[in-house]
Amino acid sequence: MVFNSLPFTVFFLVFFVLYWLVFQRNLKAQNLLILTGSYFFYAWWDWRFLSLLIGVSVLNYLLGIYIPKAGSDAKRRLLLYIGLIQGIGGLVFFKYFNFFITSFVDAFQTININLDYHTLKIILPLGISFYTFRTMSYLLDVNKGKIEPTTDWIVFFSYVSFFPSLISGPIDRGTLLIPQLEKRREFKYDQAVDGFRQILWGLFKKIVVADNCAIYTNQVFDNFDTMPASSLVLGLFLYTIQIYADFSGYSDMAIGFARLIGFNITKNFDFPFFSQNIAEFWQRWHISLTSWMTEYVFTPLSIHFRDYGNRGLIIAIMINFFIIGIWHGANWTFVLFGLLHGSYYIPLILQGKIFKKKKSLKGKLIPSFVEFRNMVGVFLLAMIGFVIFRSDNISNAFEFYKNIFSLSLFSMPQFEGRMGVLITMIFIVVMMVIEWFGKSHEYAIAGIGTSLSKTVRWSFYYLMIIIVFFFSATGKEFIYFQF
Amino acid sequence: MKKFLITVLIFILPLLILGYLADIFLTNALKKSKADEFGVWNDIYNGKINEDLLIYGGSRAWVHFDPKILLDSLNLSVYNIGLNGHNFWLQKLRHEILLRYNEAPEVIIYAVDLMTLGKRPDLYNSDQFLPYMTSDTLVAKAISSYEGYGKYDAKVPLIRYLGKWKTSISAVKIAMAPDRQKSDRIKGYQGKNLEWNSDFDNAVEEMGGRFTMELDSLSVVMFDEFLAECQKKNIKIIFVAPPEYIDGQLFVENRPEIMGVFASFGQKYNIPYYDYSNDSMSFNKYYFYNSTHMNIRGAELFSKKLVMDMKNDKVLEGLAKN
Known part of the structure; x- marks a missing residue:
């Protein structure tokens, strides 16, 4: 019963009616x-x-x-x-x-x-x-x-x-x-409408962006030994977007459904691809896990190792990311994924930048060159890590890396269904642009509820629904269900 | 709460109306489509297939039998209704709908192959059923046994178009300029201008060696009934097994048994059976683009050979036009 299924829609409709219309006055009920x-x-x-x-x-x-x-x-x-x-x-x-x-x-x-x-x-x-x-x-x-x-x-x-x-x-x-x-809980009109809006945005990210990316990333990771390097790089780019759109889309839907029944639950993603360094990335990616780990693992460990200076901090970070990695599943790829991300922190620790807060880009319309370079850098680091995350085993991951560095990097990427790739790329751009302009809000389109007239707002919703309907690539489960 | 429910209703109402109208719009546009299988289905539903001789079968009918060559040599009008990617289960559906809206043919050349009496689980090229699955219960029933559409798709407007952006865009294009359409199929046939590709090597690698194919017992029964029905309606049937590249033939362990089923049916109903499995063409890659499909060179040569053989055997003698 995934959120974007008919059984869940029926379940939630019945639940919603009972919750607000039948049991509203009785908290216990x-x-x-x-x-x-x-x-x-x-x-x-x-x-x-x-x-x-x-x-x-x-x-x-x-x-x-x-x-x-x-x-x-x-x-x-x-x-x-x-x-x-x-x-x-x-x-x-x-x-x-x-x-x-x-x-x-x-x-x-x-x-x-x-x-x-x-x-x-x-x-x-x-x-x-x-x-x-x-x-x-x-x-x-x-x-x-x-x-x-x-x-x-x-x-x-x-x-x-x-x-x-x-x-x-x-x-x-x-x-x-x-x-x-x-x-x-009192029913609040604005909260419920906001919940709906967040669900719509989550649906767009999940079934339009992530699921369409999945069609091509599956092609790439299943045939990485025969595909040209240009396809591998494009496939890896699509996978990085896919995993973000999939998981953050699911989280948006979860938060939206919770808001419809009067709850505010933990924000899980805060536009991580607009981060200025890897430490900021992890403060914005799967926030509920990383903040959990920071509070119950990293902080006690860094206190425990505080006498060892930077070395102690590095040990604490590496243990923290070892656990984050293996939390994702029983495979050495996840362990290596975690350790790789832990190692990304080492330069920051040595430069004393790990706890230094970067100037927020929120509210900024155009990033400076350095900010843009930093964002691209973080995205590339994430891409490198996701090769290991997505591969079946470590040797496949290294083979994938090896295959990227060949002359075919300069050839045209090959995919079945080029038109589909083009459409998917357009939706990725749309998603990223909307996220950029909406980054000051709780989620990308939250501001629409307050800044646009009703006619424009509703037209936007209708357009989103039409896009979600016709461009959905159905039948793919959420990636994080397996964890 | 009241305000919220009213807002939701007001929001949803235009969507429901829009959905209903979009369904009518897209469906009507696709009913005018000339592309691929849509074109053949639309010709069938519009009663445009009243030819003397029809070619039946799957993709090996579709790309192998050139109606023009058959028409020129046999003096019979010909249409190729080969259904790409599907077995007898849905080939029979096409036959039944054809008889409903068109005159029965005098002759059916049935392109028989290893896949004819199997049944694939998935509804290959499911989009072709979009325009008719809600209005024709025969279609809805026939495709219901496949993994393709859900149980609400044939009942609730527009739902079946979920995620079908390519077909929906095509439908919009057709609606905007119906006369600008081009069809790749001529009288249902589509010669493929292709050279030998890696399909067969990929299949060998994927299967890891020789394999056996399964017959669908219900399809065998249905095929038997179909032949009996044709005999009753005085429709002459001719079985043809077009050339198949030899390596592909050897790849299927139980090929002789499966093809033997057609030979048995041929004997039972006195049906001529032309088997080109051992023809010289089956040993030459030049005529194929993969092990089961000939390119346009092979298809044209094969069509000419078939005509010659049928003429020599005088199998079409006694028909109204001969």
């Missing part, structure tokens, strides 16, 4: 509806893991209540560790078990020791990386006293399984979502 709706939404994907989701919710709910009540620090720590072990253990088992075993065996094989081993047929529960990070941050925040544990199980269970962000985030913190669940 509204929350119960969110919970049952979220479980229905999750079960539609795969009912088998619903019990895991419920079990995780029960355990973390109880731990949240008992951590502050624990008599001693040791007891408190024990309860916290139980929660963290459950979270990390669940991820390790479902996501990384086979990966660790095969990597372990491979490592022994390099020194001529052959081990007998068995892998398990493990199905990855959908959204586990996202809801696990929610529960872990909740327990850590409760332990630090940043948030009062909720005693309302419906509120907590709804927080863990909140359907707009259950499958692919954003990873909302308890400090943001739980207070909203505990408070009565």
Whole structure:
């Protein structure tokens, strides 16, 4: 039941009517509806893991209540560790078990020791990386006293399984979502219209830009050994745009649906391709994950290693990005992707620029040459990283890099369906231009609601709907579902 | 809330009206299209195919049988309704609709091949069904067993045009200048001016060696019924297996068994069967652009050979025009 599907449309329509027209006056009933709706939404994907989701919710709910009540620090720590072990253990088992075993065996094989081993047929529960990070941050925040544990199980269970962000985030913190669940929600016209607008923008990015890019990036990455270098570079450019449009489009839709039911959830992307350096890029890319990692991993590590100066900072960054990389999946490509991005930080750390805030480009109509150069530089660094991210294995990634450096770089790119590539490029330009002019807002077209007359505004919406309808490349799942 | 719901309704209403009108506009434009399969379907629905001899089959009918050569030599009017990429399942649909709007032919040359009695799961070139799938239940029913359109596509206006930007743009162009259209098919036939390409090598690499093809049992039954029906209606059938490049023939392990099915049907219904699998053309790449399709050189030579062979055998004797 993806957001851009008929079943979800029907589900959300029914949900919306019940939520605002039937249960509006009763907070508990509204929350119960969110919970049952979220479980229905999750079960539609795969009912088998619903019990895991419920079990995780029960355990973390109880731990949240008992951590502050624990008599001693040791007891408190024990309860916290139980929660963290459950979270990390669940991820390790479902996501990384086979990966660790095969990597372990491979490592022994390099020194001529052959081990007998068995892998398990493990199905990855959908959204586990996202809801696990929610529960872990909740327990850590409760332990630090940043948030009062909720005693309302419906509120907590709804927080863990909140359907707009259950499958692919954003990873909302308890400090943001739980207070909203505990408070009565009023229907706000402007918020709902804004939600619709953000959904429309997300749809455009996902099914017009990302899915059309996917047609060509799949061609390139499936046949990179036979295609000319010019096609590889163009395909890589398209993949970089695809992954951004896919994930940020999904996040826009998730935020939009949440706004339609009266919630403000975490912003996940803040125009990352307009960043001035890689540190800024990661402050604007998958914000809910990177801010989570900054708070719970990088900051404690950098404090831990503070006596080692820049070396300590580099170690903290590398560990942080190792985890960010492997969070994406059980493959060495993701580990290398993370480490590569970590290494991008080293020059910034050595120059003392890592914490230096760059002058914001927000509100700026035309960038200076240096700003433009910086943006292109960040985009190129991202492109280089995404070769590893997209490749099936590391040797394929290096082969891809190698194939780029050939004389065929100067030939015409070859794709099946050149007209389609041209149309896709036009939509990419449209998206980037709209994002540039809308970069001061929460999302690219948010300003339209306040700056344009109703006639122009509605004409724009109709045009967007027509484009989304006719130019959608249907049938492709969201990339981040697999994580 | 009330204001919001009213705004949403006011916003959606023009979209629904626009969607309904766009459906009519696009569908009517495509019904005038002369391009590719649209052209053949439109000729069928407009009752323009009343030729004496029709060529049936898939892509190996479409690119191999030149109606002009057949007309010149046989003195029979000819139309090639070969349906690119599809098996008998949808070839039969074309036959049924043809009989509904046109006079029955006197002769059908059926281009039989390995794919005729199989059934692919996907609805190849699904756009060709856009103009008729909502108005003709026969079309909707026939394509419903394929992975192509959803269950609402044949019922809800415009939904089936979702993501069909290429066809929609073509429809707009047709509506703006209907007389400017060019058709690549002449009487349904399209000779391909191509040289041997890498299709076959790619297929070998992809399949990793010889493979077996499956017959669709329901298609076999339907084919049997079709032959019986033609016999009843006094429509003469001739089976033709056009040349196929030898390496391609060897690539399919159970080719003899599958082609043997047509030989059996030929015996059962007393149908002449011209098999060019071992013709000298099948051993010469010069006549092909891939292992199953001949280029225009091969198609013209083959059409002439076929005419000669049929004339020598006098298989068309006794027809009204002969």
